[in-house]
Amino acid sequence: MKTVLALILTVLVLWQGMIWALGLPPFLLPSPQSVAQALWLNRAEIARHAGYTLTEVVLGFVIGSALGAALAVAMGFSARLTSLLRPLLTFSQTIPVFALAPILTLWLGFDMAPKIAMTVLIVFFPVCSAFLDGLGRTPQAALDLAQVMGASRGRIMRHLRIPAALPQLATGLRLAAVYAPIGAVIGEWVGGARGLGALMIHANGRMKTDLVFAALLVLSVLTVIFARSVALAVARIWRRYGV
Amino acid sequence: MTVSLRGQAWVGDAVLFAPVDLVLETGGWTCLLGPSGVGKSTILRLIAGLETGVRFQGQVSHDLPVALMAQDAGLIPWLDVPGNVTLGARLRGDAVDLDRARDLIALVGLADRADSLPANLSGGQRQRVALARTLFEDRPLVLLDEPFSALDARTRAQMQDLAARLLAGRTVLLVTHDPPEAARLGDRILLLRETGLTEWNAPAARIPGTARPYDAPEVLALQAELMRGMMA
Ligand SMILES: Nc1ncnc2c1ncn2[C@@H]1O[C@H](COP(=O)(O)OP(=O)(O)OP(=O)(O)O)[C@@H](O)[C@H]1O
Ligand SMILES: [Mg+2]
Numbered sequence: 001m002k003t004v005l006a007l008i009l010t011v012l013v014l015w016q017g018m019i020w021a022l023g024l025p026p027f028l029l030p031s032p033q034s035v036a037q038a039l040w041l042n043r044a045e046i047a048r049h050a051g052y053t054l055t056e057v058v059l060g061f062v063i064g065s066a067l068g069a070a071l072a073v074a075m076g077f078s079a080r081l082t083s084l085l086r087p088l089l090t091f092s093q094t095i096p097v098f099a100l101a102p103i104l105t106l107w108l109g110f111d112m113a114p115k116i117a118m119t120v121l122i123v124f125f126p127v128c129s130a131f132l133d134g135l136g137r138t139p140q141a142a143l144d145l146a147q148v149m150g151a152s153r154g155r156i157m158r159h160l161r162i163p164a165a166l167p168q169l170a171t172g173l174r175l176a177a178v179y180a181p182i183g184a185v186i187g188e189w190v191g192g193a194r195g196l197g198a199l200m201i202h203a204n205g206r207m208k209t210d211l212v213f214a215a216l217l218v219l220s221v222l223t224v225i226f227a228r229s230v231a232l233a234v235a236r237i238w239r240r241y242g243v
Numbered sequence: 244m245t246v247s248l249r250g251q252a253w254v255g256d257a258v259l260f261a262p263v264d265l266v267l268e269t270g271g272w273t274c275l276l277g278p279s280g281v282g283k284s285t286i287l288r289l290i291a292g293l294e295t296g297v298r299f300q301g302q303v304s305h306d307l308p309v310a311l312m313a314q315d316a317g318l319i320p321w322l323d324v325p326g327n328v329t330l331g332a333r334l335r336g337d338a339v340d341l342d343r344a345r346d347l348i349a350l351v352g353l354a355d356r357a358d359s360l361p362a363n364l365s366g367g368q369r370q371r372v373a374l375a376r377t378l379f380e381d382r383p384l385v386l387l388d389e390p391f392s393a394l395d396a397r398t399r400a401q402m403q404d405l406a407a408r409l410l411a412g413r414t415v416l417l418v419t420h421d422p423p424e425a426a427r428l429g430d431r432i433l434l435l436r437e438t439g440l441t442e443w444n445a446p447a448a449r450i451p452g453t454a455r456p457y458d459a460p461e462v463l464a465l466q467a468e469l470m471r472g473m474m475a
Contacts (some may be wrong), residue, residue, distance in 0.1 A: 151334030
């Protein structure tokens with residue numbers, strides 16, 4: 001905690017120092033003080049937008065994780081499906097998903113749907129690939145034992161492979177939680193008038209750089225809190241499996 | 244009701260073992276003794292119906308349900324002792340008979356450690372759990388692949404006594420590379436070498452449900468003889 005405080009203080013000092021030293025005008029780099037002021041003056045509006053963004057993040061995260069985990073299990077069942085989809089998954093990682101934002105807006109309109117879809121896309125891949133990786137790593141000895149015991153594939157999945165893959169799933173979820181807000185905000189940049197992303201674009205267009213920074217600050221805090229909550233929740237749920 | 248394996252195996256183009264004709268002693272312990280890498284585990288896996296990395300030509304015949312126990316206890320890290328013991332029932336979707344599991348856990352001497360996870364047990368205790376799990380399966384044919392070879396000498400001797408007692412009456416195949424173990428437990432002893440399978444002179448009959456005393460002169464003599472056979 002002490003180091004975090006020291007870090008924040010250092011950043012603030014450097015920030016203010018840079019403005020003084022270079023004589024930067026406020027529309028290029030607002031001072032910490034004016035950002036704090038913008039944050040306070042616009043608190044109601046910022047809170048409203050943040051709530052909207054958070055809703056998208058949570059919904060997108062839940063849907064994306066569920067879809068990713070479900071596909072991983074389906075692929076875990078079928079080697080054929082895996083060999084078919086794995087290259088596709090890898091390939092989909094190489095296209096910048098952000099480039100899809102305008103298309104999603106075109107297809108899904110200006111409401112929450114395209115932002116949630118964007119978040120789902122961002123969350124889906126890390127969850128699916130980490131979980132699939134884990135599902136493929138059940139110790140062979142355990143699988144042999146299960147076979148000799150006369151287990152069905154479904155029960156092997158449920159009692160051995162899925163529990164054994166929970167640590168990898170947790171890794172995927174933690175990673176996805178960090179990226180999820182980025183997905184939502186990119187979606188908001190492209191279309192619509194609500195959410196922190198939209199607020200930033202709007203303020204930027206009117207040279208209200210202090211408000212842009214204020215929104216950015218709130219977004220960062222929101223991301224940290226969301227990622228921490230997911231990590232804690234995951235750790236808590238998993239603990240009863242002893243993993 | 245005999246259990247037999249006849250045939251030959253190759254790894255790639257190299258012969259793993261020459262043609263063997265293995266028939267298990269019904270209701271008794273057959274020890275398959277041999278040095279590392281001659282294919283003992285492969286034979287055991289073939290009888291268990293498991294995947295092997297070798298090409299096998301021949302036939303395995305038996306229609307007995309099998310229970311398996313290996314050198315690595317293969318316990319499930321997130322399950323406590325009763326959870327591990329009853330794993331088979333859960334994997335088959337059978338009703339889980341926890342009372343029976345508790346009896347077996349007491350029988351292998353772990354009643355006071357039942358709440359432990361495998362990580363909190365010693366190697367010997369883990370093998371006791373694996374033995375209880377094997378007993379819980381209640382199968383007529385039991386395949387043991389070096390189940391005690393990672394244990395210290397005293398614990399190993401204790402586990403041999405325990406296994407001899409608790410697995411009495413079942414058809415057991417014990418794969419081992421340890422001559423003293425074969426000398427204590429084998430009703431029949433088969434030596435597997437690259438050249439094939441040799442039946443060793445049957446030792447004096449065991450008292451049912453016990454291992455031969457580790458320090459009896461005839462057991463020590465048999466050990467030495469088996470060792471010479473392995474070196475030949
Ligand atoms: N999956 C596999 N792929 C290729 N070769 C294999 C495979 N499994 C076993 N082998 C080969 O078969 C041979 C016999 O292996 P096996 O495990 O049956 O030996 P073992 O007699 O049980 O030895 P140990 O006493 O060390 O357990 C080994 O030399 C190994 O190289
Ligand atoms: Mg082996």
